Amino acid sequence: MVNVSQETIKKYSEKYSSVCVDKNQIDPSLYEEYGVKRGLRDKSGKGVLSGITNISDVIAYEKIDGESVPCEGRLIYRGYNVIDLVNGFPKDKCQGFEESAYLLLFGSLPTEAQLAEFKEILAGCMNLPKNFVKDVIMKAPSNDIMNSMTKSVLTLASYDEKASDLSLDNVLRQCLSLIGRFPMLAVYGYHAYNHYDCGESFYIHRPDENLSTAENILRMLRPDKSYTELEARVLDIALVLHMEHGGGNNSTFTTRVVSSSGSDTYSTIAAALSSLKGPKHGGANIKVVEMMDDIKANVADIHDEAEVERYLSKILNRQAFDQRGLIYGMGHAVYSISDPREVIFRSFVEKLAEEKDRQSDFALYSMIERLAPEVIARERRIYKGVSANVDFYSGFVYSMLDIPLQLYTPIFAMARIVGWSAHRLEELINVDKIMRPAYKSIVSEKDYIEMTNR
Ligand SMILES: CC(=O)SCCNC(=O)CCNC(=O)[C@H](O)C(C)(C)COP(=O)(O)OP(=O)(O)OC[C@H]1O[C@@H](n2cnc3c(N)ncnc32)[C@H](O)[C@@H]1OP(=O)(O)O
Numbered sequence: 001m002v003n004v005s006q007e008t009i010k011k012y013s014e015k016y017s018s019v020c021v022d023k024n025q026i027d028p029s030l031y032e033e034y035g036v037k038r039g040l041r042d043k044s045g046k047g048v049l050s051g052i053t054n055i056s057d058v059i060a061y062e063k064i065d066g067e068s069v070p071c072e073g074r075l076i077y078r079g080y081n082v083i084d085l086v087n088g089f090p091k092d093k094c095q096g097f098e099e100s101a102y103l104l105l106f107g108s109l110p111t112e113a114q115l116a117e118f119k120e121i122l123a124g125c126m127n128l129p130k131n132f133v134k135d136v137i138m139k140a141p142s143n144d145i146m147n148s149m150t151k152s153v154l155t156l157a158s159y160d161e162k163a164s165d166l167s168l169d170n171v172l173r174q175c176l177s178l179i180g181r182f183p184m185l186a187v188y189g190y191h192a193y194n195h196y197d198c199g200e201s202f203y204i205h206r207p208d209e210n211l212s213t214a215e216n217i218l219r220m221l222r223p224d225k226s227y228t229e230l231e232a233r234v235l236d237i238a239l240v241l242h243m244e245h246g247g248g249n250n251s252t253f254t255t256r257v258v259s260s261s262g263s264d265t266y267s268t269i270a271a272a273l274s275s276l277k278g279p280k281h282g283g284a285n286i287k288v289v290e291m292m293d294d295i296k297a298n299v300a301d302i303h304d305e306a307e308v309e310r311y312l313s314k315i316l317n318r319q320a321f322d323q324r325g326l327i328y329g330m331g332h333a334v335y336s337i338s339d340p341r342e343v344i345f346r347s348f349v350e351k352l353a354e355e356k357d358r359q360s361d362f363a364l365y366s367m368i369e370r371l372a373p374e375v376i377a378r379e380r381r382i383y384k385g386v387s388a389n390v391d392f393y394s395g396f397v398y399s400m401l402d403i404p405l406q407l408y409t410p411i412f413a414m415a416r417i418v419g420w421s422a423h424r425l426e427e428l429i430n431v432d433k434i435m436r437p438a439y440k441s442i443v444s445e446k447d448y449i450e451m452t453n454r
């Protein structure tokens with residue numbers, strides 16, 4: 001075996017990363033010259049149209065006198081405004097997630113009997129293969145629960161004799177089983193990390209088939225399985241708000257791209273998880289909370305608006321926090337004036353903060369919600385407005401439910417698996433064509449040079 005130390009490999013990578021930069025830099029003006037669109041961020045605001053969906057609608061503009069003007073954001077699941085869904089679910093039951101999952105997968109609101117049957121099927125899916133926790137989840141635990149879930153999802157393929165069968169009933173069966181299993185993969189992954197890396201006790205509570213998804217998440221998470229009705233209801237609403245967001249968001253688009261290649265459900269969903277964890281997408285909910293802690297640690301007086309504003313400018317200028325130049329929880333590819341999910345979170349977060357004695361944190365969140373769009377607009381090229389997105393308050397809400405930071409993005413995934421499933425089915429039903437966009441090449445051809453002449 002060749003004996004090369006890790007240090008040598010590290011030094012080689014450091015040296016050659018600058019070679020990579022040298023050889024890969026593309027003149028930014030070429031993007032404009034060739035009309036490249038990476039999404040909705042262009043002057044026309046239209047971006048690239050790459051599909052048609054009947055699952056949901058994300059509305060940020062309306063036509064007034066033939067002109068498209070920004071409006072308050074609206075999110076529509078199969079024709080129903082998500083705000084009406086959240087307000088309409090029976091207040092004495094905690095099953096908004098199950099009702100919305102049925103709606104998104106099958107296209108209409110369930111009757112009582114249909115919902116009861118659906119819940120029974122999901123309960124039947126809430127199990128893992130024998131020894132899966134020991135053999136897979138507890139092996140090589142890490143604080144990155146999204147990676148742990150991805151590993152588990154890929155391994156589940158080995159337990160499925162029909163893993164690569166693309167017939168629709170089989171794909172639906174696989175999707176339902178992943179919807180049922182996701183809370184277990186995430187929560188048990190967290191317990192493994194908490195035990196091995198943090199020295200805490202290890203316990204595995206099985207889900208209770210009579211409880212809803214939100215209730216089961218809390219039951220499996222807590223050492224004594226206990227939770228309040230309010231906690232379960234808040235988590236249920238959070239799940240509903242995260243379930244679906246059109247075909248173009250990065251993780252759902254990943255689902256559609258990978259599905260279009262004919263890949264199996266496990267590989268497709270593993271790819272979607274890998275996309276969602278990115279800090280510009282679902283991973284932002286962890287980043288927001290870390291950013292808030294950083295602000296509290298570095299701003300002497302967090303009640304002083306001018307001081308907070310100066311620190312936000314430093315974050316934008318890559319001089320503070322993670323030096324990526326982003327204020328997390330702000331901005332959106334589609335919404336400009338408002339993200340309706342953030343509006344719903346905001347509507348109950350103040351009351352929750354009062355109950356949990358977190359008013360001073362709430363005050364800082366509200367101040368940043370107000371200041372950040374102004375700071376971003378001042379320092380960036382903005383074609384449309386920037387406002388707080390769904391990830392802004394979600395982590396704060398989870399922290400008030402005593403949910404650990406490592407599970408914030410996994411909770412997003414436990415909800416979004418439903419949207420991914422609906423889009424995978426829609427892609428397979430309608431389009432039997434691989435997605436393959438074009439890339440403008442700026443390579444110039446060269447003659448091969450013999451080794452001795454280089
Ligand atoms: C569930 C979700 O995925 S919601 C989004 C969660 N992500 C975050 O909260 C991370 C912070 N936000 C962002 O990175 C961005 O707003 C995104 C990725 C969500 C959208 O990005 P875009 O589509 O490029 O947004 P938009 O067209 O409005 O951006 C215009 C400019 O403002 C900048 N901008 C937008 N939001 C932010 C932000 N939060 N912080 C700093 N700059 C920002 C963009 O980088 C861009 O500047 P540039 O042209 O100099 O590169």
Ligand SMILES: O=C([O-])CC(=O)C(=O)O
Pocket residue numbers: 244245248249250332333334390
């Ligand atoms: O639509 C987007 O680009 C991101 C988003 O809000 C989501 O996926 O929920």
